[in-house]
Amino acid sequence: MSDSQADAKRAVGHAAAALVEDGMTLGLGTGSTTAFAIEAIGRRVRDEGLDVRGVPTSYAAERLARESGVPVVTLDEIGLDTLPTSRSPLDLALDGADEVGPALGLIKGRGAAHVREKVVASLAARFVVLVDASKEVERLGTQAPVPVEVLPFAEPAVARALRGLGAEATLRMGEKKDGPVVTDQGLWVLDARFDGIDDPAGLDVAIDGIPGVLGHGLFVGLATDVLVGGGEQVRHVVQPRERG
Numbered sequence: 001m002s003d004s005q006a007d008a009k010r011a012v013g014h015a016a017a018a019l020v021e022d023g024m025t026l027g028l029g030t031g032s033t034t035a036f037a038i039e040a041i042g043r044r045v046r047d048e049g050l051d052v053r054g055v056p057t058s059y060a061a062e063r064l065a066r067e068s069g070v071p072v073v074t075l076d077e078i079g080l081d082t083l084p085t086s087r088s089p090l091d092l093a094l095d096g097a098d099e100v101g102p103a104l105g106l107i108k109g110r111g112a113a114h115v116r117e118k119v120v121a122s123l124a125a126r127f128v129v130l131v132d133a134s135k136e137v138e139r140l141g142t143q144a145p146v147p148v149e150v151l152p153f154a155e156p157a158v159a160r161a162l163r164g165l166g167a168e169a170t171l172r173m174g175e176k177k178d179g180p181v182v183t184d185q186g187l188w189v190l191d192a193r194f195d196g197i198d199d200p201a202g203l204d205v206a207i208d209g210i211p212g213v214l215g216h217g218l219f220v221g222l223a224t225d226v227l228v229g230g231g232e233q234v235r236h237v238v239q240p241r242e243r244g
């Protein structure tokens with residue numbers, strides 16, 4: 001990461017932490033940009049006595065939240081069974097992305113945390129995405145592959161089905177580990193490269209329908225806000241949700 005990209009991510013992380021209010025229940029995303037936000041929220045807990053709690057989207061986010069002094073809770077502990085289904089159990093979810101496209105459609109999952117990230121984003125009244133300007137694209141799928149989390153048994157069948165949808169599918173291999181990347185759920189990741197996605201909403205449904213797929217990193221209709229960093233500037237884009 002260049003110094004200017006790190007500065008942009010840090011500025012976005014700090015802007016995101018400033019959106020957090022006393023009493024909020026948060027979603028805590030995964031990745032280097034969200035890490036700046038989690039650390040900044042931890043400083044506000046320590047210095048201002050900010051009273052918040054967060055649901056982490058990965059073991060990495062959980063460890064960082066604990067180290068930073070942000071109280072961590074599980075979905076079991078926030079009373080999903082007692083809250084009316086019309087009410088979002090999380091006030092604000094903060095997370096990074098690998099691409100931000102039209103209508104705030106996203107590709108996520110470089111960190112292989114996209115399935116938990118999608119669960120948490122879907123429970124939040126506001127889902128604020130934190131990126132530097134290099135992540136903005138005019139068409140999804142032009143820079144990043146769509147990560148697809150799969151049952152190891154089903155991997156060849158899912159790869160075949162993804163090829164049928166027009167993707168080149170590659171099993172993600174570890175960089176500091178021999179063999180496939182293993183997710184927090186103990187599953188594998190196929191990176192599906194599409195060379196541009198014409199119909200994100202249709203592809204979302206199609207990939208979810210492949211037997212053996214736990215979930216994928218295409219996020220359609222979930223993000224309500226994006227904070228885009230470039231140098232010291234942070235741009236705030238808002239996209240009201242059509243559903244929920």
Ligand SMILES: O=C(CO)[C@H](O)[C@H](O)COP(=O)(O)O
Nearest residue numbers: 031032033096109110111113
């Ligand atoms: O989706 C993710 C992890 O699964 C990350 O949020 C995404 O890859 C962005 O990461 P970074 O902020 O490090 O660029």
